[in-house]
Amino acid sequence: MPTFDMDPYDGDENNYMPQEDDWDRDMLLDPAWEKQQRKTFTAWCNSHLRKAGTQIENIEEDFRDGLKLMLLLEVISGERLAKPERGKMRVHKISNVNKALHYITSKGVKLVSIGAEEIVDGNAKMTLGMIWTIILRFAIQDISVEETSAKEGLLLWCQRKTAPYKNVNIQNFHISWKDGLGFCALIHRHRPELIDYGKLRKDDPMTNLNTAFDVAEKYLDIPKMLDAEDIVSTLRPDEKAIMTYVSCYYHAFSGKQKAETAANRICKVLAVNQENEQLMEDYEKLASDLLEWIRRTIPWLENRAPENTMQAMQQKLEDFRDYRRQHKPPKVQEKCQLEINFNTLQTKLRLSNRPAFMPSEGKMVSDVSNAWGGLEGAEKGYEEWLLNEIRRLERLDHLAEKFRQKAAIHETWTEGKEVMLQARDFETASLSEIKALLKKHEAFESDLAAHQDRVEQIAAIAQELNELDYYDSPSVNARCQNICDQWDALGALTQKRSEALQRTEKLLETIDQLYLEFAKRAAPFNNWMEGAMEDLQDTFIVHTIEEIQGLSTAHEQFKATLPDADKERGAILGIHNEIAKIVATYHVNMAGTNPYTTINPQDINAKWDKVRQLVPQRDQALIEEHARQQNNERLRRQFANQANVIGPWIQTKMEEIGRISIEMHGTLEDQLTHLRQYEKNIVNYKPKIDQLEETHQLIQEHIRVGWEQLLTTIARTINEIENQILTRDAKGISQDQMNEFRASFNHFDRDHSGTLGAEEFKACLISLGFDIANDAQGEAEFSRIMSIVDPNRVGVVTFQAFIDFMSRETADTDTADQVMASFKVLAGDKNYILADELRRELPPDQAEYCIARMAPYAGPDAIPGALDYMSFSTALYGESDL
Numbered sequence: 001m002p003t004f005d006m007d008p009y010d011g012d013e014n015n016y017m018p019q020e021d022d023w024d025r026d027m028l029l030d031p032a033w034e035k036q037q038r039k040t041f042t043a044w045c046n047s048h049l050r051k052a053g054t055q056i057e058n059i060e061e062d063f064r065d066g067l068k069l070m071l072l073l074e075v076i077s078g079e080r081l082a083k084p085e086r087g088k089m090r091v092h093k094i095s096n097v098n099k100a101l102h103y104i105t106s107k108g109v110k111l112v113s114i115g116a117e118e119i120v121d122g123n124a125k126m127t128l129g130m131i132w133t134i135i136l137r138f139a140i141q142d143i144s145v146e147e148t149s150a151k152e153g154l155l156l157w158c159q160r161k162t163a164p165y166k167n168v169n170i171q172n173f174h175i176s177w178k179d180g181l182g183f184c185a186l187i188h189r190h191r192p193e194l195i196d197y198g199k200l201r202k203d204d205p206m207t208n209l210n211t212a213f214d215v216a217e218k219y220l221d222i223p224k225m226l227d228a229e230d231i232v233s234t235l236r237p238d239e240k241a242i243m244t245y246v247s248c249y250y251h252a253f254s255g256k257q258k259a260e261t262a263a264n265r266i267c268k269v270l271a272v273n274q275e276n277e278q279l280m281e282d283y284e285k286l287a288s289d290l291l292e293w294i295r296r297t298i299p300w301l302e303n304r305a306p307e308n309t310m311q312a313m314q315q316k317l318e319d320f321r322d323y324r325r326q327h328k329p330p331k332v333q334e335k336c337q338l339e340i341n342f343n344t345l346q347t348k349l350r351l352s353n354r355p356a357f358m359p360s361e362g363k364m365v366s367d368v369s370n371a372w373g374g375l376e377g378a379e380k381g382y383e384e385w386l387l388n389e390i391r392r393l394e395r396l397d398h399l400a401e402k403f404r405q406k407a408a409i410h411e412t413w414t415e416g417k418e419v420m421l422q423a424r425d426f427e428t429a430s431l432s433e434i435k436a437l438l439k440k441h442e443a444f445e446s447d448l449a450a451h452q453d454r455v456e457q458i459a460a461i462a463q464e465l466n467e468l469d470y471y472d473s474p475s476v477n478a479r480c481q482n483i484c485d486q487w488d489a490l491g492a493l494t495q496k497r498s499e500a501l502q503r504t505e506k507l508l509e510t511i512d513q514l515y516l517e518f519a520k521r522a523a524p525f526n527n528w529m530e531g532a533m534e535d536l537q538d539t540f541i542v543h544t545i546e547e548i549q550g551l552s553t554a555h556e557q558f559k560a561t562l563p564d565a566d567k568e569r570g571a572i573l574g575i576h577n578e579i580a581k582i583v584a585t586y587h588v589n590m591a592g593t594n595p596y597t598t599i600n601p602q603d604i605n606a607k608w609d610k611v612r613q614l615v616p617q618r619d620q621a622l623i624e625e626h627a628r629q630q631n632n633e634r635l636r637r638q639f640a641n642q643a644n645v646i647g648p649w650i651q652t653k654m655e656e657i658g659r660i661s662i663e664m665h666g667t668l669e670d671q672l673t674h675l676r677q678y679e680k681n682i683v684n685y686k687p688k689i690d691q692l693e694e695t696h697q698l699i700q701e702h703i704r705v706g707w708e709q710l711l712t713t714i715a716r717t718i719n720e721i722e723n724q725i726l727t728r729d730a731k732g733i734s735q736d737q738m739n740e741f742r743a744s745f746n747h748f749d750r751d752h753s754g755t756l757g758a759e760e761f762k763a764c765l766i767s768l769g770f771d772i773a774n775d776a777q778g779e780a781e782f783s784r785i786m787s788i789v790d791p792n793r794v795g796v797v798t799f800q801a802f803i804d805f806m807s808r809e810t811a812d813t814d815t816a817d818q819v820m821a822s823f824k825v826l827a828g829d830k831n832y833i834l835a836d837e838l839r840r841e842l843p844p845d846q847a848e849y850c851i852a853r854m855a856p857y858a859g860p861d862a863i864p865g866a867l868d869y870m871s872f873s874t875a876l877y878g879e880s881d882l
Helices: 023-029 031-052 067-077 090-106 116-120 124-140 150-162 181-190 205-219 228-233 239-253 256-302 310-351 365-380 382-414 417-421 431-450 452-467 473-505 513-536 545-560 562-586 601-662 668-684 686-695 701-731 735-748 758-767 776-789 799-810 815-830 835-841 844-857 869-877
Strands: 003-007 110-115 755-757 796-798 832-834 866-868
Touching: 031 067, 031 124, 031 228, 031 239, 067 090, 067 124, 090 110, 090 116, 090 124, 110 116, 110 124, 116 124, 124 150, 124 239, 150 181, 150 239, 181 205, 181 239, 205 228, 205 239, 256 310, 256 365, 310 365, 310 382, 310 701, 310 799, 365 382, 382 417, 382 452, 382 473, 382 513, 417 431, 417 473, 431 452, 431 473, 431 513, 452 473, 513 562, 513 601, 545 562, 545 601, 562 601, 601 668, 601 686, 601 701, 668 686, 668 701, 701 735, 701 799, 735 758, 735 799, 755 758, 758 776, 758 796, 776 799, 796 799, 832 835
Parallel strands: none
Antiparallel strands: 003 110, 755 796, 832 866
8 A cells, every 4th residue: 555755745836834843753752732633633624524414523533434534625625536435344444545645645745654554543643644734735725924824824914913912922833822812812803892802811821711712612613622721731732733723713814804805796796686687577577467468358359249239339449449549559568668678688697697588488578479469360350340340230220220111101001901801891882882892992902912012122121130130130020920921811801802892793883983093093103102202211321422323323213203203193183183073073972082092182292292392302312422422532532642651651761770770880879879860750750640540540550550560660679779789888899899790790691681590690600710510519519509699499690699699709707706716705614604694794685685595506415504605606697507
């Protein structure tokens, strides 16, 4: 087995401590020193081993298998040693001790005459010598005060700190500490609240030593390594034990100023983290609110349940217009702001070397865009459906009113007809009366046939109302069915009476042909007049000039038939006059009435006068409707002219904004100023959009959408320029470098889309000197770069991501190392920070934030109340950086 020379330096210029006296000879000469070293070295080892959850009881026995020795070296160095042997045999123990000794020598230490066998055999002298060498290397070597180091540096530090105290004169590491005032002075100098130094007496060393040892253990986390009785009763205390114990004071106090600096640095880092987390919370809330609004709005827009009344449908249309004017525009702004916040947050995270922000599942910008697309899809056909439904209800109301009018006229005409047809008057009538009844019945049959068209029209209107899903169809159907049933009954009764009269006709021969002729001609003419009055009073609904012109043409054709109708009226009245002349001439007893019809000349004249009155009224209504349709046509042409101006204007502005974001004219600030002026001009154009909406509310969709897209484009482009300025200033990029980046990006952006595909981006990198070969290694490197510039795997690279990557390649990467170094200074040789220490060094809000961030990452073996290095690193950089 190898034997090591125990020499605390290797002879080069980096010696950390002069050669000590022959320590093993001194220890043999004075057993008290050996006792002190055992206690001190054991306590020192346990102060480090407890971080790993273990300790030693007997220094020469517990290190014999080499396991705790290797663990001690790992704890105090923070490095991982070779894997130890777990066997119980001597050869395994020697192998473990050799690994520890090899590690010590790798740190520039020569171990004179120390071999693994002596340690395994429990040689106390060799074991103490080895531990002392470890203490020198890891606890004392790095002490430096004014160009003096190690022992001399530690002594100078003690002298400087205790200089102001009377009765304290530190000249060495043995008798200068026997009265205990030196230990108390060191504590009082740094923590005056812990010791009332004025009450201490030089002649009471036991009290002084015990006070110092108790206070150091309780408040400074320095374990008791010495016994007051041993120091007082020994003529010359062991120098190595005193030096070991005093070095703990140095490490506890000397780093205070560095710890404050480290704490400030940590405060800044934590403040940035808090700000970024607040931005993340704001994004999550804004995305949640916007998605919730979309989720609530889409079912409303997809609801196609029609209303029964025109008033209810008009209210639906007004509600939709309120949504378009008042509710949707703020949400468009929120969507734009959400994208801006997301891009700004990602830029800040890149500048802080933090992982990219990944929103919660379902709250990505793409998720919001998809949901917005669904909203607009639902909105697209809603207004058209509303207008079609309103037109349907208008037609239904018109048809329903027409049905009621025709049904009322028909029901009035049929009133009493069944009673008349069922009458048995012919049974007692004279021949002339019989003939009169027969002729009257023939006239009724003619009248009945004339009403056949009206009944068919009533049935057709009812059928159309059913097909258009009229809400009051049951009552219409019931009324129509009553009319049809009554019509069938009238037909049957008419046929029955006709047969009865024909059987009696052979008995009755005399008949008044004139009355019959009058009845035959008066009934159709009367029906024609009733139909004419009905048509002249019929309401009409038109939407175009062509429709009103068609009605006017039909009305002119009707007026052309009036002269012939007037001739027919004169002929009918002439028949009546002839009847009167015959009655007067021959004194015929006709009871003053026409037995064949109820129509009389007064009725004909009254209805004819009514027809002549209704004709000019119909003329005036058609003229007014024609004027209204001409005015509507003028408004439609005016709207088209305005829309044809505003639409191309919006498209032109969109193209100009795109060119500004791609071309390189002036600095980023010049581009930003130019864009802000564009934004101001666009906003000032808003009154023309409002004027267009006032011209016609129902055909504003594509102009409003174009206006919203223009506002979104100018806001997004301004945000991109601002992020480029933020990146340029944070990374120290010159304007020439920014122009060079833009020129390279534009060169490979063939389609001027503002983004680069994967292959375009790869070609751009190669042109800039990146070594990306067409092999497995080159593909792996390119995949790594794409994960940085395209963390969401969209497949394209934006210019902002491109300049972030280029600036990141040249940025100073020492920030994280500095923060971690500050952590080590703050932790000292413990390699961890107690929560109470963190609260004492940091402001309260920062300390509590740091503790809360690190707590979830602490391992199962963490010391209660302690935050270790690994937890801090995880909390600061994220789990992916470890």
